[in-house]
Structure formats: C-alpha cells, structure tokens
Amino acid sequence: MRSYSIALIPGDGIGIDVIKEGKKVLDTLCSLDGGIKMDYRTFDWGCEYYLKTGRMMSETGLDELKDVDSIYLGAVGYPGVPDHVSLWGLLLPIRRKFEQYINLRPVKLLRGIQSPLAGRTAEHLDFTVIRENNEGEYSSIGGRMYEGTEMDLAIQSAVFTKHGVERVLRYAYSMANKIGKPKRLTAATKSNGINHTMPFWDEYVRKINLEYPEVETEITHIDALAAFFVTKPDVFDVVVASNLFGDILTDLGAAIVGGMGIAPSANINPDRKFPSMFEPVHGSAPDIAGKGIANPTAAIWCAGMMLEHLGEHALANILMEALQQVLEEGRMVTPDLGGTATTVQFGEEVCGKIKRLG
Amino acid sequence: MRSYSIALIPGDGIGIDVIKEGKKVLDTLCSLDGGIKMDYRTFDWGCEYYLKTGRMMSETGLDELKDVDSIYLGAVGYPGVPDHVSLWGLLLPIRRKFEQYINLRPVKLLRGIQSPLAGRTAEHLDFTVIRENNEGEYSSIGGRMYEGTEMDLAIQSAVFTKHGVERVLRYAYSMANKIGKPKRLTAATKSNGINHTMPFWDEYVRKINLEYPEVETEITHIDALAAFFVTKPDVFDVVVASNLFGDILTDLGAAIVGGMGIAPSANINPDRKFPSMFEPVHGSAPDIAGKGIANPTAAIWCAGMMLEHLGEHALANILMEALQQVLEEGRMVTPDLGGTATTVQFGEEVCGKIKRLG
Numbered sequence: 001m002r003s004y005s006i007a008l009i010p011g012d013g014i015g016i017d018v019i020k021e022g023k024k025v026l027d028t029l030c031s032l033d034g035g036i037k038m039d040y041r042t043f044d045w046g047c048e049y050y051l052k053t054g055r056m057m058s059e060t061g062l063d064e065l066k067d068v069d070s071i072y073l074g075a076v077g078y079p080g081v082p083d084h085v086s087l088w089g090l091l092l093p094i095r096r097k098f099e100q101y102i103n104l105r106p107v108k109l110l111r112g113i114q115s116p117l118a119g120r121t122a123e124h125l126d127f128t129v130i131r132e133n134n135e136g137e138y139s140s141i142g143g144r145m146y147e148g149t150e151m152d153l154a155i156q157s158a159v160f161t162k163h164g165v166e167r168v169l170r171y172a173y174s175m176a177n178k179i180g181k182p183k184r185l186t187a188a189t190k191s192n193g194i195n196h197t198m199p200f201w202d203e204y205v206r207k208i209n210l211e212y213p214e215v216e217t218e219i220t221h222i223d224a225l226a227a228f229f230v231t232k233p234d235v236f237d238v239v240v241a242s243n244l245f246g247d248i249l250t251d252l253g254a255a256i257v258g259g260m261g262i263a264p265s266a267n268i269n270p271d272r273k274f275p276s277m278f279e280p281v282h283g284s285a286p287d288i289a290g291k292g293i294a295n296p297t298a299a300i301w302c303a304g305m306m307l308e309h310l311g312e313h314a315l316a317n318i319l320m321e322a323l324q325q326v327l328e329e330g331r332m333v334t335p336d337l338g339g340t341a342t343t344v345q346f347g348e349e350v351c352g353k354i355k356r357l358g
Numbered sequence: 359m360r361s362y363s364i365a366l367i368p369g370d371g372i373g374i375d376v377i378k379e380g381k382k383v384l385d386t387l388c389s390l391d392g393g394i395k396m397d398y399r400t401f402d403w404g405c406e407y408y409l410k411t412g413r414m415m416s417e418t419g420l421d422e423l424k425d426v427d428s429i430y431l432g433a434v435g436y437p438g439v440p441d442h443v444s445l446w447g448l449l450l451p452i453r454r455k456f457e458q459y460i461n462l463r464p465v466k467l468l469r470g471i472q473s474p475l476a477g478r479t480a481e482h483l484d485f486t487v488i489r490e491n492n493e494g495e496y497s498s499i500g501g502r503m504y505e506g507t508e509m510d511l512a513i514q515s516a517v518f519t520k521h522g523v524e525r526v527l528r529y530a531y532s533m534a535n536k537i538g539k540p541k542r543l544t545a546a547t548k549s550n551g552i553n554h555t556m557p558f559w560d561e562y563v564r565k566i567n568l569e570y571p572e573v574e575t576e577i578t579h580i581d582a583l584a585a586f587f588v589t590k591p592d593v594f595d596v597v598v599a600s601n602l603f604g605d606i607l608t609d610l611g612a613a614i615v616g617g618m619g620i621a622p623s624a625n626i627n628p629d630r631k632f633p634s635m636f637e638p639v640h641g642s643a644p645d646i647a648g649k650g651i652a653n654p655t656a657a658i659w660c661a662g663m664m665l666e667h668l669g670e671h672a673l674a675n676i677l678m679e680a681l682q683q684v685l686e687e688g689r690m691v692t693p694d695l696g697g698t699a700t701t702v703q704f705g706e707e708v709c710g711k712i713k714r715l716g
C-alpha cells in the first residue's frame with residue numbers, strides 16, 4: 001500500500017467549497033487504484049478560527065504540519081480580518097518555514113477553455129512561471145515613522161540574497177533545460193528603475209546561465225513582460241520571477257488562460273526536507289463563498305500537481321485527462337465561465353469521468 | 359502671439375525617429391493657427407552623449423531645462439549603457455527634480471486600432487492610469503553587502519510618504535470626481551503581501567476618499583488588477599497606483615489598446631512650478647532604431663497632451679482627430695500593427711490630415 005499523509009486546510013470562503021471537490025476527486029482516484037491510501041488530517045484554520053482564538057492557526061500549527069507528505073490548501077482571507085493579518089498568520093509562514101521557495105504556476109490553456117486573447121488557442125498558451133516564494137519584496141522588513149504628523153512615512157525593504165536567488169534560478173534553469181526546444185528562459189527584472197536589488201538579480205541570472213549554457217536567456221523588464229503576456233504569450237517556455245513580480249505575472253497568466261477559477265499553484269520545497277503545499281492561485285472570494293458556484297477547476301488541478309509531486313504520475317494523468325474532458329464537453333460550466341453548473345456538479349462530473357477512464 | 363518654449367530631447371534609438379514626426383505635427387498645427395509660436399531648443403542628450411562625455415545630460419542640464427514651458431522627450435537607452443545608468447542620469451532626475459509627481463497615462467483604444475482582447479472595442483477601453491512618479495519603489499535607497507561571499511545580498515527600500523501619497527491621490531480623486539458617471543476610482547495595492555508600505559497607502563486612499571465622498575473607491579491588489587485589465591477592462595475610469603505598480607499597469611494598458619507604439623504619457627508637475635514632460639511609454643527599441651519603421655503614434659499623441667497642458671485645447675483636438683482619422687482609414691499602417699508604412703509616411707499623413715481639418 002502506498003500511503004500518504006495529507007493536511008487539508010480548506011481555509012476561508014470558497015476555499016472550503018473547492019477543496020471539498022478536490023478531495024472527492026482524490027478519493028475517487030484512490031478507490032479506483034486500490035493500492036493507494038490517503039491519510040487526511042483536516043485543520044479548521046483560517047479567519048473564523050482567528051476570530052475565535054486570535055490566531056490564524058494553532059500555536060503548534062507548523063509543528064503539526066511538518067511531517068505530512070503534502071498540504072492541500074483552499075484559500076485564506078475574510079472581510080473584517082485585515083489581509084496582512086490573515087496571510088502573515090498562515091499562508092506566508094508555511095511558505096517560509098517549510099522553505100517552499102519555489103512557487104510553480106502553469107500558464108496553460110486547457111482544452112475547452114476560451115482565452116480572452118483574440119485568436120489564441122492551446123498551442124500558443126503553454127508555459128510555466130517559477131516564482132521565488134520566500135524572500136524579495138515580501139520581506140516584512142520595514143515600518144512607519146512620524147505617524148500622525150506631516151512627515152508620516154513608511155518604508156519597506158526588499159531583500160534579495162545569493163542563497164535565495166541562486167536556488168530559484170537553478171530550479172528554473174534546470175526545468176528550462178529539460179523541456180522545450182529551443183530551451184528558453186525569461187527572467188523578469190526591473191533593473192532600469194529599481195537600481196540595487198534588480199541588477200543583483202540580473203547578475204545572478206547571467207551567472208546561473210553559465211551552468212546551463214544551452215538555455216537561451218532573455219532578461220525582460222516586468223512592465224514589458226506583462227505586456228508580452230498579452231501580445232506574444234507564445235514566446236514563453238519558462239519564466240522566472242521574484243516574489244512580487246511572479247505574483248503579478250501569475251494572476252495575469254491566469255487571466256489569459258481563462259481566469260482565476262482555473263489557475264493552480266504548487267509551493268514546493270525541492271529538497272523534500274519539508275512538505276510542499278498545493279493551492280489555487282485564487283483567493284477566498286467572500287462575495288461568492290458558500291453559494292456553491294465557485295469553479296473547483298483550480299483546486300482539482302492542484303490535486304493533480306500534488307499527485308505528481310508524490311510520484312503518482314499515472315493518477316495525475318488520469319485526473320488531468322478527466323478534467324480536460326469535462327471542460328471540453330462543456331456540459332458542466334461554472335458561472336465564472338458563463339454557465340450554471342454548481343461547484344459540486346462540476347466536481348462530480350470529474351469524478352464520473354475518472355471512473356470511466358480508470 | 360502665444361509663444362511657448364519647448365525643450366526637445368529626442369534621446370536614443372527610435373526616440374529620435376518619432377520625435378521628428380511629433381515636431382512636424384506641431385509645426386503644421388502652428389502654421390495653420392498663425393497666432394502661436396513654438397520656440398524649440400534641441401538637446402542631444404542620451405547614451406551617445408554619455409559615451410562621449412560620461413554624462414547622460416550636460417552638467418547644468420536641469421538648469422537649462424527649468425524655465426521652458428514643456429519638455430518633449432523621445433526615449434533613452436542603448437545597448438552597452440546599463441539601464442540604471444541611462445535612466446538615473448536623465449529620465450528619472452527630470453521627473454524628480456521638476457516634481458513631476460503625476461505620470462498620466464491614458465489607456466484608450468483609438469478608432470481604427472484593434473485590441474488583442476477578443477470582442478473589445480473602443481467603448482470598453484477608455485480609462486486613465488495615474489502613476490505616482492517620484493517616490494515609492496524607485497527610491498534608489500539601498501545597497502549590497504558581502505559581495506563575493508556566500509552571504510552576498512542586496513536590499514532596496516520602497517519609501518512612501520504622506521506628502522508623496524496624498525498629492526497623487528488628490529490628483530487622481532479630483533480627476534475621478536470630474537469625469538465619469540458613476541465617479542469611480544481604483545487604487546492598486548498589495549497590502550496582503552507587502553505589509554508596511556502598502557497598508558500605509560491604503561490608509562491614505564481611505565483618508566483622501568473622505569474629501570471626495572462621491573467617488574466610489576475600490577482598493578484592488580495589483581495581481582488581481584493586472585488580471586482585470588484583461589478580463590474586465592470596461593470597469594475602470596481612473597486607476598491610481600504607486601510608481602512600480604503604475605509602471606507595470608501602463609505597459610499592460612498599452613498592450614490591451616494596441617501596443618507600445620501607441621501609448622503616450624505625461625509627467626506632470628501640477629503646481630506648474632517646473633516644466634512638465636511628455637514622452638511615449640515605449641523605450642528606445644534599439645533593434646528597430648534608425649530603420650524608419652517605428653510607430654510615431656505615441657509621440658504624436660504626446661504632442662497632443664502637451665498642447666492640452668499648455669492650454670491649447672483647440673489645437674490638441676485637431677491633432678487627435680487627425681491622428682484618429684489616419685488610423686481609422688488604415689492607408690498608413692506601421693509594421694508594429696501589421697502594415698508597411700514608414701515612420702515618416704505616417705507622420706506626413708497626419709500632417710496632411712491636419713491641413714484638411716484646419
């Protein structure tokens with residue numbers, strides 16, 4: 001029996017709705033396979049937990065998570081709890097404490113999904129963004145001074161280290177080296193306007209490129225790069241970016257492949273010293289939470305990425321094939337994509353498809 | 359006789375090509391009007407100047423510029439001169455020294471231009487981005503430490519001040535208050551991940567909103583906002599953003615309204631203590647420089663914004679009407695938009711149209 005321990009953190013809002021369907025899909029796959037067992041532990045952490053306890057997760061939360069094989073997270077965030085509380089109390093500490101320094105986000109148009117870009121089909125839209133996930137602009141270093149006076153000001157420092165930059169670049173280069181002909185990597189920068197950290201980043205891009213001489217490298221300013229996601233998305237294979245730039249590019253990436261309901265992400269600790277975490281790019285969307293209309297595609301796709309990471313490639317393939325077939329058939333279309341299917345109906349359709357494929 | 363002194367800084371690469379056409383258009387308008395005189399002074403500053411002199415502009419450059427009525431700039435940047443040299447030696451000091459704290463960038467689909475967004479026409483794409491232009495993430499504060507060791511790191515501080523934030527927000531709110539029904543303002547933030555400067559920014563958005571209670575305000579995270587530029591660009595009227603976020607959003611904005619060849623910008627000192635500067639959003643594009651194929655639309659539109667700023671509304675209107683008619687007729691289409699017209703042919707077509715309209 002292959003057995004995996006999975007921490008489920010549905011979190012807030014639609015996180016709860018979509019993780020339920022993702023779990024259903026995993027259960028369906030396991031029951032078909034027979035030789036695999038998922039050991040779930042569900043954690044009710046998030047903003048409601050915060051309102052009751054003053055903490056986003058239990059005091060020993062990170063300890064409770066550290067030995068699981070994977071973390072499967074919905075979303076956190078809630079009206080009334082400031083974002084910088086909800087995120088710095090759960091999502092960001094997990095990413096950092098578990099050294100999930102890779103945030104891997106596919107920008108891939110699935111079959112059956114329409115891109116908002118005129119004339120763009122699946123063949124033009126298929127690349128991966130590797131986002132640095134531990135340092136950079138999200139340093140939390142800084143503060144405020146002279147509050148309440150005319151001099152009131154706030155400062156925040158972006159921190160880029162050799163340690164942090166080299167490891168994300170090596171991961172991105174080794175991916176670019178494996179896939180794609182030609183082997184291409186695009187690194188996001190802004191060294192023309194941000195004159196300390198970004199030239200530092202560029203220097204390391206050129207340095208790590210020497211270790212992967214076959215990979216053709218473009219260093220592109222983030223402003224231009226954002227524009228190119230719209231005007232020539234077909235030129236990209238692997239895009240590597242700092243924490244903030246990767247954040248912006250991947251929401252934009254989600255938009256060009258059909259919206260936030262679709263985009264998955266994997267927060268990876270490549271050393272496997274700590275668990276990795278799988279979460280949709282979308283937020284908790286409080287406005288539609290609990291209405292049963294959220295699109296569970298991103299969450300289901302995340303479950304597929306989790307299976308990949310666990311080495312369960314065959315199951316991951318079945319999951320993705322089922323998901324694509326459901327989207328392509330278009331019988332179950334959630335409201336974000338113009339249909340009327342519910343979250344549950346969509347999830348069950350995918351499960352049904354898996355049973356037929358399995 | 360209304361007389362204006364204009365500093366021309368064509369700069370590098372296609373900057374030189376496009377400013378020539380912009381000036382031709384201005385000359386044509388002036389000769390039609392009869393009552394207006396433009397007093398040009400051309401400065402050969404830029405990267406070639408740098409290679410000869412070690413400076414991007416003359417030592418007394420800012421002094422030479424400070425009394426003109428407007429600055430009309432092409433672009434700066436050149437292979438071989440690092441961006442952070444070329445820009446910190448010319449563009450950025452002008453923006454700062456002359457307190458051009460507003461960077462106004464229309465995101466408007468002109469008649470005759472095709473958006474890359476499926477099904478989007480001029481009625482969906484017409485808003486303005488107000489970018490803070492003096493502080494924020496482009497502080498130039500920071501540095502590097504432990505270079506050459508395993509500990510090598512770089513730090514850069516974003517600086518947000520009450521002074522800097524309030525004035526850009528007031529400008530944006532007063533614009534939102536004037537135009538649009540409903541009166542709407544969207545402020546870009548990232549207070550969920552960047553936990554000092556961005557909550558500070560949000561706080562001031564809410565504060566200045568109290569001065570403009572009729573303006574409905576949305577504070578939207580930059581990642582989501584970038585996605586919305588693609589998925590629902592029709593919801594925006596006035597978007598206000600920090601220096602970096604405004605930079606990214608406006609290149610993306612350019613992309614959705616037809617590309618970098620089209621997008622204009624105005625670096626404005628609203629107090630009129632110093633000259634304002636008008637420049638295309640595009641860069642110097644060394645790869646196509648001097649080939650006579652750059653699209654001068656952005657530069658010509660900038661000339662129109664300059665006329666507006668000088669109070670020459672009638673002439674600005676003729677310019678914009680002529681430009682739109684040329685684009686709409688589609689006889690002269692530059693290569694970036696799929697045609698074969700040269701920079702000069704396009705410029706002359708606009709001049710011809712002005713003569714017929716004038």
Ligand SMILES: CC(C)[C@H](C(=O)O)[C@@H](O)C(=O)O
Pocket residue numbers: 192193223445605639
């Ligand atoms: C060249 C660069 C420093 C500049 C900026 O980022 O401000 C440019 O991208 C712009 O948008 O004007």
Ligand SMILES: CC(C)[C@H](C(=O)O)[C@@H](O)C(=O)O
Pocket residue numbers: 087247281550551581
């Ligand atoms: C919620 C927020 C802090 C987070 C981020 O910016 O990392 C989210 O936008 C994401 O992309 O995972």
